[in-house]
Amino acid sequence: MSAKLHRTANHSLSPVPLADFKVGVDNVIFSVDTQQNRLLVLVVMRPDPPFAGYWSLPGTLVRQGESLEDAAYRVLAEKIRVNTLYLEQLYTFGGPDRDPRESPTAFDVRYLSVSHFALVRFEDAELIADGVSGIAWYPLAQVPQLAFDHNEILAYGYRRLRNKLEYSPIAFDVLPEVFTLGDLYQLYVTVLGDGFSDYSNFRARLLKLGFLQDTGRKTSRGAGRPASLYRFDAAAFEPCKDKPMVFI
Amino acid sequence: MSAKLHRTANHSLSPVPLADFKVGVDNVIFSVDTQQNRLLVLVVMRPDPPFAGYWSLPGTLVRQGESLEDAAYRVLAEKIRVNTLYLEQLYTFGGPDRDPRESPTAFDVRYLSVSHFALVRFEDAELIADGVSGIAWYPLAQVPQLAFDHNEILAYGYRRLRNKLEYSPIAFDVLPEVFTLGDLYQLYVTVLGDGFSDYSNFRARLLKLGFLQDTGRKTSRGAGRPASLYRFDAAAFEPCKDKPMVFI
């Protein structure tokens, strides 16, 4: 095709048929239940076709004047009440056959999904039941077959979560303001499994990195020696931003 | 807003005004000129408004029946003839004000850019001049102000390039079939600067990782002792896929 043709492609008299898009966001929302050692994913039930009766990732179509990130925050806020979270864009899925509403012969509509990845504090998250469609936390390993290509999106999100936990301080976005090293380790184990450092070496490494400041206070919950309470120091983290926090 | 309203949002009688999208891809195409030690970015001149006369990243609008990745490959193929390359999706930029064609009052159109990142072999890449709009390799440090938010996209792409080079074998996608360790080191230095291992330690690490197979053959170009020619062994790389190749 000539470049001339190409340049006219965005004019209305274009000889090349462009796709018309509906753009949505779909969120992979994770939460860590450290009490029960479970990594949870938020899914919602689809009441209407396509895929009526299937669980899916919570999503929405993007509105006028709304950024992609705003749309992602909105769909999250419609499903759960939470004030501590981390959110970032994940990947854009936009093949011409990912939604059955796209007919293969009549190319009248294309559905694009700009997926986002979120991590929310479990103790803080209150699911909003609207009485119309179901909503539930599913342990990652037990997530059923989801609508569209959402299982693929979820797999992508899980990889990102592991990666982020290894290199970024996102754990502190969902931990309480002050926490013990045991809390932190618990979170890592729940997400990553136990294929990394034991507690003792985990402690040593994190403390040596130097971005955890001891508050001086102690916990005394349950049996055992009281643990020191730490706070995350964002400024002190700067020099560590490229160093791994754990070794998987 | 009620969930009922939300669920009807994708019907034509929706009370919530959805955005209509034009979806394009914009490519950050890198190439490494190891002869002159330069990291190059491909830019094209925009002949028409908006941003007429500005350099920009090569992009195109997505066509009917075309996947995002296909569109990215297509725009690349329209600009350069090359057969060895690496390409992956980068990030989706879709704020409501990134294109001046979007009027802030009349929300009639939204331009979404699914950016992609590519690395091509320099010796292999032949730019396709169409006589209408300019096209050029720019050394990264000398890239001028680009159209739209393309400088931001470029910055994002450069970060991805450095990251990929650290952990992924993308260098071998643009190196010749057989190459010397000097060639490989040169490529890394050109992209990353010299803030990592010296040549000797670089050699030692790469050879120890064990995915470079010695072909037995030698080069003899220019002065100095002839270098062994190596080949990348994809199968042997598998166990190394999470280990860094260099330490920045």
Add this chain to the structure above:
DNA sequence: CTAGTTTTAGTTGTTTATACCATAATTACC
């Protein structure tokens, strides 16, 4: 007071990164 639990603080052996050096094998030049 004793047993159990959890946190904390180490020690030790092995691996690994880094800086640096010596030598080998070629070309360039006088």
Add this chain to the structure above:
DNA sequence: GGTAATTATGGTATAAACAACTAAAACTAG
């Protein structure tokens, strides 16, 4: 033909880091 320059290769030594393990400290439960 000999010598210098150049590039590749194969080391060594030192310091740091990871991993596995041990032991003591500080609490609770009974």
